[in-house]
């Protein structure tokens with residue numbers, strides 16, 4: 001079967017390049033795809049830039065592979081034009097078999113779900129070293145492990161007396177329902193809450209429950225890549241919707257999709273707050289009952305300058321909003337707990353799906369968290385982290401303005417754990433991020449979070465996870481890189 005442009009990267013496996021080298025392995029695999037006829041005569045390959053991005057390798061690796069195959073007569077490749085396959089598989093099969101080093105093991109045939117995930121490369125290329133100023137993290141070093149350990153011990157020891165059974169522990173669901181109602185304006189009964197190993201698990205569960213392959217899903221662009229990956233893997237057509245000052249845009253003329261994913265309280269990555277008018281427009285769009293909204297409130301606990309804006313879910317009276325949260329930021333990522341507040345009509349379906357897929361969090365950990373919340377430790381920890389992160393935000397903003405003010409302009413977020421700094425000259429945020437990581441400072445280029453052609457540029461810098469001394473050192477390094 002011929003292969004579409006977007007599928008090529010999914011058919012290439014560079015994981016075990018070993019001493020064979022990336023270029024040799026890529027060359028060999030492209031050669032095999034041609035020889036087997038999967039890339040037929042006249043097939044136009046993706047640009048070297050796109051293939052490099054999809055595979056997570058340097059552009060040079062792809063360019064060398066194309067040049068080698070051109071020299072062997074498989075491709076026509078010239079500067080500035082896309083490479084084209086010049087032979088039919090059968091013509092070259094014998095030669096290819098002779099020329100291709102036998103793969104150490106056969107290429108496994110993957111499901112469309114796994115191919116999509118590999119192609120999106122989520123989360124592999126997203127993982128950067130955990131060093132200042134990597135965004136997306138809170139400071140796990142500040143977590144009260146002693147207290148948490150005591151809660152865990154008590155609930156582990158008390159397990160024998162506890163009722164086995166409920167996957168979503170009622171004590172934790174009740175504590176969460178109360179916390180979300182009083183702190184985030186979420187309107188839900190405890191029975192609507194599912195406890196999961198992460199927010200990402202919630203997205204996978206939602207996709208499994210409501211997406212039929214071919215359905216349209218809208219996501220913010222730039223946005224959180226884990227969401228696009230989860231919905232694409234389930235077969236959805238994912239469309240990126242640009243942002244304006246009010247958040248995700250309401251684009252006229254597009255038919256309502258099956259699902260809209262958004263981060264209205266603190267847009268990931270720009271930090272923008274969705275206006276009330278825009279929230280109301282999206283809720284109206286969902287009202288006829290065809291469109292679901294997924295609200296990801298990943299860092300809603302962190303707000304500094306004003307009272308937090310209540311969740312969109314609290315405005316929904318028609319049961320069309322899924323509310324997703326995580327303890328990765330408010331506690332520590334390795335606690336592996338997130339949650340989903342389900343629309344009433346989907347609770348039982350989602351519970352069946354949760355058990356079926358096995359997205360179940362360990363009961364003693366759930367019970368320990370219920371105790372941690374009930375005893376006031378969770379709110380106390382949040383208050384402390386808010387104070388700390390507030391000071392760190394101000395430290396980073398002040399330092400950026402003082403030392404890098406001529407090259408970067410800072411957008412000061414009123415909440416969250418990271419901020420955006422725009423390049424005053426040019427739009428080469430990926431080149432700048434690369435230079436910085438080579439110098440030891442981890443940032444994320446906003447354009448790397450685009451779905452297609454980037455609409456936005458800048459650097460995403462984390463502050464909540466880093467001590468003021470670490471932020472100062474990173475700023476000194478950054479100043480030497482411009």
Ligand SMILES: Cc1ncc(COP(=O)(O)O)c(C=O)c1O
Nearest residue numbers: 198199200224268298326328338
């Ligand atoms: C916007 C957003 N949503 C969800 C998540 C995932 O959270 P979890 O670790 O619970 O899967 C992240 C993590 O970085 C995020 O940035």
